[in-house]
Amino acid sequence: MPRPVAPLLSREQIASAALDLIDETGTFTLPGLARRLGVSASSIYHHFPGGREAIIEAIRGHLTAGPAPATGTDWQTYAREWAREYRRAFARHPKVVPMLTAQTVSDPRTLATYEALARVLRDAGFHEEELLHAVTILDCFILGSALDAAAPLDVWAASDDPESALGAAIRTASPEPERRSERSFEIGLRVLLTGLADLRT
Structure with a gap:
């Protein structure tokens, strides 16, 4: 089977989905974020080895990147x-x-x-x-x-x-x-x- 042309998941997608969850509920968990994205938690860790704290920092960067x-x-x-x-x-x-x-x-x-x-x-x-x-x-x-x-x-x-x-x-x-x-x-x-x-x- 040929590999996909583009990656199925990106750091930006993960951070954006985490921010959506925070807007809705006030927090997020790695399992909940994985469910939202339809991926495994290991896929998220692949992009963010630092886990939750690293994702929060990515969100910070997204908000301050204006x-x-x-x-x-x-x-x-x-x-x-x-x-x-x-x-x-x-x-x-x-x-x-x-x-x-x-x-x-x-x-x-x-x-x-x-x-x-x-x-x-x-x-x-x-x-x-x-x-x-x-x-x-x-x-x-x-x-x-x-x-x-x-x-x-x-x-x-x-x-x-x-x-x-x-x-x-x-x-x-x-x-x-x-x-x-x-x-x-x-x-x-x-x-x-x-x-x-x-x-x-």
Whole structure:
């Protein structure tokens, strides 16, 4: 029997199917992924000898493989576009965020985007320790905002108390509740970048 012209399975197919399962159920197992793909678990291990963790890293790379922000801009503009791109990718798949934060980032494509950001910050006057804090703070903010993008439209139950400050704020925002998360992200990002400027030496 002649061998097939093209491989029956690819790393991209496996990572995509795993991401579909995470979107649907919040997790995935190797046996469940094999059933979804109609293959044996050994076929998956052939492409991913590292198993589940390696597949999660492939998913990370898939989500962060979008176009990089334009170079030649000031550090705040670069970081702003970098943050927006990351949030956009993770907000589409919020259930994967806890899995990504549970293991060390090792995907080469993802590390390359962090390296690009780090070089921009270094060139802008951030020294090593402050630079690492700046990247960490941005990362935490983006991931938290991506989770918030999947929150219910009514995050807080409005109080019946007419004197409630939170209740008044909720009622004020109620005509466009779907914009709350994105608007909060933009406000927070502006405040964050302004504050990070103080770390430069």
